[in-house]
Structures are given as structure tokens and as C-alpha cells.
Amino acid sequence: MGPHPGWDSASTSPPLSVGIGWSICLGFGAVFSLFTTLLVWLEGRYSGTKQSSEHFNTAGRTVKTGLIAAVVCSQWTWAATLLQSSNVAWLYGVSGPFWYGAGAAVQILLFGILSIEIKRKAPHAHTVCEIIRARWGPTAHKVFLSFCLLTNMLVTSMLLLGGAATIEAMTGLNVYVAAFLIPLGIIVYTFADGLAATFLSNYLHTIILHAVLLVFIVAVYLYPLPGGRSQLGSVSQVYDRLLRLNAYTVEECAARNFLDDTGSVAGCGPVPGNKAGSSLTMFSQGGIMFAVINLVGNFGTVFVDQAYWQAAIAARPSAAVRGYLLGGLAWFAIPFALATSLGLASLALELPLTAAQANAGLVPVASAVELLGTGGGVLMLLMVFMAVTSCGSAELIAVSSLLTYDVYKTYLRPGASGAELLKVSRWCVVAFGLTMGGLAALLEIAGLALGYLYLLMGVLVGSAVFPIATSLLWRKTSAHGAMAGAVGGMLVAIAAWLGTAAAFAEKGGPVLTLETTGASVPMLVGNVTALLVSMGVTSGHSLLWPEDCDWSTTRTLQEIGSVTDMQAGEVALREGEEEAPRLQAETEGEMAVEMDPKRLRAAKTFVLKWGCFFSLLMLVLWPLLSLPAGAPFSFSYFSLWVWVGIIWGFLSSIIITVMPLRESKAAIEQVLVGTWADLRRVGKGKGGGEWRRKGGNEREGGGENTVTEAPTAQVTPRALVLIQQ
Helix, strand or coil: CCCCCCCCCCCCCCCCCHHHHHHHHHHHHHHHHHHHHHHHHHHHHHHCCCCCHHHHHHHHHCECHHHHHHHHHHHCCCHHHHHHHHHHHHHHCCHHHHHHHHHHHHHHHHHHHHHHHHHHHCCCCCCHHHHHHHHHCHHHHHHHHHHHHHHHHHHHHHHHHHHHHHHHHHHCCCHHHHHHHHHHHHHHHHHHHHHHHHHHHHHHHHHHHHHHHHHHHHHHHHCCCCCCCCCCCCHHHHHHHHHHHHHCCHHHHHHCCCECCCCCECCCCCCCCEHHHCCCCCCEHHHHHHHHHHHHHHHHHHHCCHHHHHHHHHECHHHHHHHHHHHHHHHHHHHHHHHHHHHHHHHHCCCCCCHHHHHCCCHHHHHHHHHHHHHHHHHHHHHHHHHHHHHHHHHHHHHHHHHHHHHHHHHHCCCCCHHHHHHHHHHHHHHHHHHHHHHHHHHHHHCCCHHHHHHHHHHHHHHHHHHHHHHHHCCCCCHHHHHHHHHHHHHHHHHHHHHHHHHHCCCCCCCCCHHHHCCHHHHHHHHHHHHHHHHHHHHHHHHHCCCCCCCHHHHCCCCCCCHHHHHCCCCEEECCEECCCHHHHHHHHHHHHHCCHHHHHHHHHHHHHHHHHHHHHHHHHHHHHHHHHCCCCCHHHHHHHHHHHHHHHHHHHHHHHHHHHHHCHHHHHHHHHHHHHHHHHHHCCCCCCCEEECCCCCCCCCCCCCCCCCCCCECCHHHHHHHHC
16 A cells, blocks of 8 residues: 655646546535525425515525525635635634634624625515615615626636646646536526525535534544645644744754745744744734735725625514524634634644645645545535535625626616526526636736735725615715715725735835735735725715715615515415414514514614624634734643634534524425425325415416426425325
């Protein structure tokens, strides 16, 4: 038996075969897509859920806390979350994973405030741009629709670019081929059931992501797993190796092949900008700079992304509050625990990565292959594929909703029926799904790396954050102030970004290149400028020429064809026996209670208190409490740091996995009972039962149409009798 496979940065061959790349993109993608579609079909058949434009784009607005938390956690887990979080660990040490997690979890925690404001002030909205139009009119609507679509395009292309580049680096599958293959499976189940299918797939993705996360945590800190060339398996191993690495001289690093493409040392010796040159400290200039860029930039990718508004719209009021809090806290464990494991492991194992390889997101890949061999590479590849498809499906339905409600219904066919909108939504899913790969290909051709795009997002869309947030939070915000703040803030930010890059460029060298514009200082200036200028312009104009909004126009936004077509005369019948849908009645009763204005105000108070508390904890209290530990951390303090990540990772995995199942216990039982009843009937030669709907009209908007979709079953007492026979 030969030696176990490990990471070789100098090798021109990928660590995995190209067949594995094809298997993941096509084979696993197809199986997962069909499995998700089957689950969606079963849920629709036995729960009495009718497909409509409302259900397709809002999932009925009754999604519970556990699923919302899982969805938020899944949607916010980009390929960058897995890849770049370990890159900043490689660059800055322990501060990198913390600032990546804290700087991007805060936005989710605070978005919970907006999620409850939607229920209070725009309970029937489909998109954030609908709210903008209802409050500020068509001109503002077009401005912010452009920002939202730009955000979705950038996020989608960045997701696919990161995933496709990783697949190419690990398997050799061409990056352009991978970029076009990945979305295919997403299109199938999103086309079938829209947002509900996206949520279900996100939950399944989250389970897989957390399971793989736990494997890597165990391999690095708890128990040495077989399969790779090297092993760790304990906190002390990692600690001792990091101390040794930071103590190497330049000559010792060069002797161990830690040389960058330019001939300089990378990933070895004292860490530049860190106190005492240690990887084991929160005193890190580079870490602090990244923290600010990460914090400011990610407000844009949450508050201006329709995908997060869509989850808030789909949630019941209680779920909107607790779901975002739980989702944000659970998500923090992924970059923090994963990068503290694989990111620091790459340093502890002394893997000779170049800066270009690290910036391309190969730090966790190298650690996984070195520790677990081919199996580790497959797990990492699967993790990245899950992250890309999960976020990709969310972006797919988000763009579909914007094009359907804010373009087609608003400007092309204002009188469109629900059935027509459902058809448009589905074709938008197909159209955008097939063009997603092209967006990623354009960025690859332009030579834009994942890390570059991640930092650039805030420069381009960060100026829209404050105006969009205040559309629901501040009655005085003026339409002209909001537009001037968004557009002006972006233009000033771009100018500040490029101007700073030119000022910091080396004399005599090129002024504006990917290297100079992608440096930390220009990105920091651009991100901060976008947010601050927008806040100043919007606030100043609104204070001088305030509006007095009571949100009456946003409250009048209406659901489309939902009440009449989805509820009236929709009781499922079996062999002539009528039974009212118990679960639907219970849900409607609970929703009526939760939409009570007093309960909504209490929910807002709750999310304000806890959202601000956890934000303060992550951004202020935790970093301050870590400063007395100095540089480097003592072994006992590093052990505490690591165990916080381990416990957080295990608890979040359990909560995200178990809570949605507990909340959906009745619905799961309903599906299982109905499925078993049909199987028993088929076994007795009676077929699957004769199903029909009372009323005979299945289509939204009326008409003389017969039922053409798959019939929907409702489990009745008679079905229970059949099971017992």
C-alpha cells in the first residue's frame, strides 16, 4: 500500500479525478434535485397545498421558526463563507475566523428588525421593491430595483465563480463547464414549487453542511481520523505547531518552500501586522481592517438582497423574529468553527500555499486533503457544492420574484392574473437559471477572484442599505433623499475607492490594476464611504424636506388571487367523504393571533433587544475580553477559544437539524399516513384512490377550466381506518 494522499501545492494535477467533478455536478446534483422535487410533491399531495403565484413566491407566509433559521443559515453560507473564512485565518490567525463570522452575522441579527416591520407595515408585499414603490413612487422604484438586481447578479455570479473555480482546482473539470452545470439541478425543483422547494432544499443543504463541519472539527481538534498524509486531532498539537511556525526565520521558511509567486515568503514566520508576529492573538492590524470591510460590505449583501426579504415575507411573525436571531447565531458557527479548524490547520501542518492559491479559496481544500486524503477532498467539494446550490436557489427565486412583480406586473401587464404570474415566475426561473453560468464566466474572463468580488460588493451596493432600511423604519425619509443617497453614495464610493488605489500605487508602476484596486486600504475606504455618504445625504435631505409617512400605502399592497382561489372551495374529497383541513385551520387561527398589533409591537421590542445585544456581544464585548490574553494566547486561553467554537458548532448543528422537524411533526405525520394509505390501497389493487376537488375550478383568476395538476390528498379518519385494515 502506498502512502496516503496529501496536498501538494507544486503539483500540476488536481487532488481529485475529473470524474468526481462530473459526479458531483451532474450525478449528485440530479439525485438531490429529484429527491427534493419528490418531497415537494408529497407535501403538496397530502397537505392540500395548492400551487399558485402566491404560494410559489411566498410559501404561504406561514413558515415556522426552525425552518426560517435553517434557511437563513443556508442562504448566508456562500462559497466564500467556506473558502475565504479560512483564507483570513491563514492571513491573520485566530482573529480572521472571528471577524469573518462576527462581521457577517450582525447583519442577519439586525435584519430581524426589518422582518417584523414588514409584518406591521407591508404584510402582503411580495418584494422589497414593491414596498419602495408603494411609499416613494415609480422613480424610486426603478432606482432601487436596479440596486436589488445588481446585488442578485453579483451574488449569483460570485457564488458560481467560487464554486466552479474550486471544482476546477480540485478535479480539473473546466471552470466554465462547472459554472453552467451547477445551476441545472436548482432549476428543476425551483421550477416545480418555487420558494417552498427552495426552503426545503436549503434545510437539506444545511444538514449536510453541518455534518461535514463536525467531521472537520473532529479531525483537527478531537480525534485523528485516518485517510490523509498528516494528522492532528488535538488542541495541543495545533497550538504547539502554530508557535513553531511563527518562530521560523525567512531563511527557514524559504527552505520549507514557503515562497510566493514573487519569491517572497507567504504563510510562514511572523504574521505581518500582528502583535509579536503571532497567529494566536486578536491584536491584528490586518484583522481589524478586514473586520471593518466585512462588516460594512455585508450590510449591502443582506439588506439589498431580495432573497432575505423573501424569507422574511414567507415567515410567520413569530418566526420572523426568532428565526433570524437563531439563524444568525447558528451561521456564526460555520465560518468561525470551520476556519478555526481548517484555516489554522493549514498553518499548523505547514502546507506551502501561495498567496494566489489562498486568495482563490484553496486553504480549507489543502487542509482537508492533507488530513483526510481523497475523502477529505470529496467532503470539501460536497460542502462547496451544497453552499453554491443553496444560495443559488435562493437567488434564483429572488430574481424571479423581482422580474415577475416589479417588472412584468408593474410595467408590462398590471392586470395580470395569478395564473399568468405563476407562469411568468416559472419561466423567469428557467431563464435566469440558464444565464447564471454566463455571469460567472464573464467574471472569470475578467480575472476577478472570489476575494476581490467579496470586498467590492459593499462599494457597489452599500449605499442602498440606509435608504432601504429607513423605508420601513423612519417616517421622515424622503424619496429624493433616498435616491440621492443611494446613487450619490455609490458614485462617491467608487471615486474614493479608485482614488485611494491610485494614491497607494507604487511610483512608476501601473496605477489602477486588480492588485492595486483589490488592496485592503482602497477597499476599506470605498466600503465605508458608500455607507457614510448615503447615510449623510439621505438623513440631511429628509431632515430639511421631511415626509410624513404613515405606511398606509404599503399596507394596502394585496396578495394576488390567494384568498379566493386558494381557500374557497378547496377541500379535498376522498370517495365522496368531506373533511376540513385541520392543519390549515389551525395555521390560520395561529396567524390571526400573531398578526395582532400588540403582539407585533412586542415582537419588535424583543428583536430590538436581543438583536442589539448579540451584535454588541460580537463586535465589542468579545473582542475586548480577548485583548488581555495578549500575544500569543496561552495554551489554556487558546483551548477555551477552540472549545467555544466546537460547542457552538455542535449546538447549532443540533438546533438547525432538529427544530424544523419538531415544528413540522404534524405535517410529516400527515404525509406519512397518507403515503402509507395509498400504498396499502395499491397493494389491494384499488389504485391510489379517486381524488377530486370541490368547486371544479383549479386555476387562479376563474374560468371554465378543469383540474390539470396532480390531485391533492387530505388525510381523513377514513384513511386511518384503511391503514388499520
